[in-house]
Amino acid sequence: MLGANISSGVIFYGEPNFIGDLRNLSIGKNSTINQGVFFNCADKIIIGENCRLSSFSQFHTGALTMTCKNDRIHYSKPIELGDNVWISSGVIVNQE
Numbered sequence: 051m052l053g054a055n056i057s058s059g060v061i062f063y064g065e066p067n068f069i070g071d072l073r074n075l076s077i078g079k080n081s082t083i084n085q086g087v088f089f090n091c092a093d094k095i096i097i098g099e100n101c102r103l104s105s106f107s108q109f110h111t112g113a114l115t116m117t118c119k120n121d122r123i124h125y126s127k128p129i130e131l132g133d134n135v136w137i138s139s140g141v142i143v144n145q146e
Contacts, residue, residue, distance in 0.1 A: 052072060053071070053072040053073040053075075054072040054073070054075040054076070054077070055073075055075065055076040055077070056077050057077060057078050057079040057080075057081075057099070058079055058080075059079050059080040059081075060077050060078075060079070060080070060081050060082070060083070061081075061082045061083070062082075062083045063082065063083070063084045063085055064084060064085025064086065064105075065085070065086075066083055066086070066087040066088070066089060067086065067087070067088045067089070068088065068089040068090070068091055069089075069090055069091065069092075070089075070090055070091030070092045070111070070112070071091050071092075072091055073091075074091040074092070074093060074094045074095060074111070075089055075091050075094075075095050075097075076094070076095070076096045076097065077097045077101075078096075078097055078098045078099035078100070078101065078133065079099045079100070080099060080100050081097055081098075081099065081100060081101040081102070081103070082101075082102050082103065083103050084102075084103060084104050084105040084107075084139075085105045085106070086105050086106040087103045087104075087105070087106065087107050087108070087109075088106070088107075088108040088109065089109050090108075090109060090110045090111050090112050091111065092111045092112035092126035093111035093112070093126035093127055093128045093129075093145070094111070094128035094129070094130070095109050095111060095128070095129050095130075096128070096129070096130040096131065097131050097135075098130075098131050098132045098133035098134070098135060099133045099134070100133055100134045101131055101133070101134065101135045101136070101137070102135075102136045102137070103137050104136070104137060104138050104139040104140075104141070105139045105140075106139055106140050107137045107138070107139065107140065107141045107142070107143070108141070108142045108143065109129055109143045110129075110142065110143070110144050110145065111126045111127060111128060111129055111145050112124065112125075112126045113125055113126065113127075113144070113145065126145065127145035128145065129143055129144075129145050131143075
């Protein structure tokens, strides 16, 4: 997790997956990240303190808009979770 801002007391149970710039990822104190959690770090992902991210949950800051001309426009927006949040297994969190 080189470049990510990982606070004290954060526990990883298995390896997370990611794409993008890990400098966009910040995880607050005493949070737990379970096996297979996916971070799309095209923009900021801020996880608060005492959060629980269950297995194979996903965080997507990037998205794609298709116009009527079939053009594809990529964009991103940040995701921020407050303190004491639980994200259940398999949940997908988008930026909108």
